[in-house]
Amino acid sequence: MTFSERLHCGLLGLPDVGEEVLLAGWVDALRDHGEVLFIHLRDRSGIVQVVFSPGPSGAEVCTAAAGLKAEYCIRVKGRVVKRIEGTENPGIATGEIEVAATELTVLSKAGTLPFPISEKSMVAGVSAKRDESVSEDLRLQYRYLDLRRPTMQDHLVKRHRVAKIVRDYLDEQGFVEVETPMLTKSTPEGARDYLVPSRHYPKSFYALPQSPQLFKQLLMVSGMERYFQIVRCFRDEDLRPNRQPEFTQLDLEASFIEEEYLYSLFEEMTVRMFRVGGVELPRPYPRMTWLDAMNLTGSDRPDLRFGMTFKDATDVFTNTGYGIFKQILGRGGCIKGINVKGQSERLSKNILQNEYAKEIVPGFGAKGMTWMRVVDGGLESNIVQFFSDAERRGILERFAAEKGDVILMIADPSWPLVCSALGQLRLHLAERLGLIPRDVYYPLWVTDFPLFEATEHGVTSSHHPFTMPDRTDFDPEKVDELLALKSRAYDLVMNGEELGGGSIRINDRALQNRIFKALGLSDAEVEEKFGFFLKALEYGAPPHGGIALGMDRVVAMILGTPSIREVIAFPKNRSAYCPLTDAPSTVASAQLAELGLLDLGGAGQALPGGLEQQDLVDRLVWVSRIAIDDAERADIAAAVADAKNVAGLVRNNSGDDEPMTSVVVVENHTREGTTARVSEFAQTGEIFKNAPAEKGGFFKVAAVLE
């Protein structure tokens, strides 16, 4: 039999009983019953139990099977038999049958595994849930083993399925997938670029794309009308736990369309995508303007799986006698609050005052928080005595408050600050009180973003400078007028996360010029940065718009994984490092020299492999992480020079004995009468007595990055 006749383990079942089959895969688990050996044989399709017993298998095959270990790659021939009643394993799809082996070939052996791979128990009713404490870096270092786990394979298969649905659907809708370049021009907008040095143009760099934004717009100018691409994008941003330096984006652009077209297209597409995870999203998706989102949730990506939205209470206190509010309102401020329904039992005075008002809310940037518990006969608080009867009634009415509720208010002269702090407080409380329902998906379009944000010197684009404004009759020199402009941009938000976003673009060169003028860019700057693109707008650019969706994030949400790394085959870790390949790594000076990078920084600037790194003492400072000062340098250089001489001396006299690291023979053995345990000093916290800095039961250190 050749591999062409091979069947798949997970697809066998009762109809196959009596058939002779050829299987190949990996030993998932073994159970040795003396004469009889059971193994779980796993391939991508699933698991089947294979039995080696002297009768059907013969002594030779049994002997060979005795040498099997987990994750050996094997080929097995055998006959499918029904399991004896009572020995079925409902934990696997093929649990009603097993394969009585007649031939065994070890195709490839496996060494000691760094962590267990098997996820299925061989015995019915016993959980084989693997120990979740395998460190992620170890998993990433041996990713090829980690990906053997059925869970991980399922993630990759489903990811493929989602991508296929996207391609099929967009193909149906007349979209064409076009590839755009990976080596492009660095533009100073947005995040930091990853740069690629050019050998042919010394000291010049390509940039990896942060998104194919300009290229997709150029494709519209080209008349492609409907373009999409599932494309890798790169951003050199600060480290965040759930962020990757490279990520996959569904990028899409269409001509002769309005917003409604994209909403409907994207809703239908995302509904189909989420079905892969068994989630049925309700259409149409609700919409909310950016201003409403801010006023109700303090966030431009509202999590609406739960209520607790903001109420404005500014007018309740218009004539207040309470000094702090009076002062804030006098400076044009506002007062907003939330009603934490029926939670007064769990939010004691102590928690509200000492935790939230004193610690947590100041951490959100607000100066303070006003809390009131609704009790029989009114409000209980540390400041309620400063409120008039009318104000108390006004609060109860505004927040539709009932006994057992807790009302929290934040007041500040700055509207954005009130929104932001109260928004963070809303999320914090929802998390703490368990108010966020699981398995609920709440998609939402957020629209009508401001086109510009204020800066010290004028305005900057909220989205990017190619976004179409809602009105075109503005004066680019009047900052107030500019800040009142809305953009024709939209974000698709789900459960408090931004899944994607886009906008209708500017296709008129004159309008684009006025936007640049509003941004304070000179003609020369504009020409240098975007000249090639603006020229294209002069040749009959059609009206167009588009949207992009973060595929990693969406797939992670569809599959409900805790991090996006679970749905990427070979991700970087949280520190943007690849434990499998050890990337990024240093390169040889010769490579840098060839690229003309050695003297790039000029005098006094350290570059990898550059002159400063060449200095032996500085290199040792770095590898041993011991700084030296100028006064010590000469002595240390002399000692290192001595060490070099000593090295020469021992080299010339080394002889051929084995290296001896200890003059005594030390046997490794386990300490008698002891078991693994947590140190009592760790348990009592005494271990922190000598720590230079401790916080909350951890050693406190400087940030990994600045």
Added chain:
Amino acid sequence: MSGIYTYKNVLTDAPAGAASPLAGVRVVVQPNISVRGWPCDAGSKALEGFVPLQDAEVVTRLKSAGALLVGSSRMAELGFGLTGETSVRSLGEGADVAAMTDTMGEARVASATEGFFGFKPSFGLVSRFGLIGLVPSMECTGVAGRDLNSIIDIMTTIAGKDPNDPSMPDEPPVDFTSTPQGFEGPFRAGIVKESLDLLNETEAHAFKAGLARMEAIGAAIEEVSLPGYSLFRAVHNTVAAVEASSSAGKYDSVRFGHRSPQGRNWNEMYLASRGESFRLPVKAFLFQGAFFQFEDYGAFEDACRIRNRLVRETTDVLGAVDFLVFPTRRMEHDAWAAGSVRAVYESFMLTLPANVTGSPAVQVPGCAVHDGVDIGLQIMGRRRDDARLLSAASAIASSVLRG
């Protein structure tokens, strides 16, 4: 607090019963031997403010044998050399014996300078649990004292397998109890001819006087050869620097010790904290270690090869004679003033071979004297032959007392 002690114990414990083997013996320790609750900075800013949570095994044994721990002395940074070291000086001021780490001969050279006995036991005899060390394969807790008997008593107490020290070999214990009376002369003592080149004229005379003292109690002195003798220093320097660099890796300013306020991120925190933690010459020594580790690891392996050869040559020679004899200290190379790695090594040239081979060695005062200068007589024995070595030293010492 006197200049000798970094910490002076308030002795409130009831005196141990007379039956306790070390009842009333006053012991000073270096501040790199952990005593729960005592400051213990090993003379380094790297351990600024460090107070151990647990006693070292040596301390546990001393306490339970009834010894009085009088305090901890000052010491050279991380026990590298003798600059600032005070434990031997304490022997005149409140202490009977000093427990001090011997990495390249510190206990012996310090004792020789002050005219005391100093003993470095065989490697692997005394637990290093709770010792804040620098060179794990060479250092051991040595003892300095005014007389040999108290050194023997201390050794009887502190030697022996400790399950908490995984670097100790599975060997039967060495019996120190029969030591003082156990000596049966006569013995053969070898002088290593390659070592004699190191001596100046006064030292040569003094050494000759020491040898005469040995012959007077019936020792047969003969000249032997250790062809690799001149490589001991290079081997010690290479291996010790690498081990020191590795041992000092734990001074990361996270769990204990000095934290610099400078570091804005993790790497800078390490760089600045460790930069401020170490002084010369230890800092330079750590750079030598880093050089071997990161730039020329082959040299470290070569040094370990030579170490194997030196151990074999030494063992062979000690098969032909009972002991090897050397002077202890060098008049022109003052260990207490050595400010560079090179100067430190120069001052321990005569003692460091015993650390490379793990052999026991004892410094005897009062016999290698010329023109009123005592350079110390150092006798080195076979590994685990500590008891007989101390017996021979006792015999020589009593002959000195008898005049």
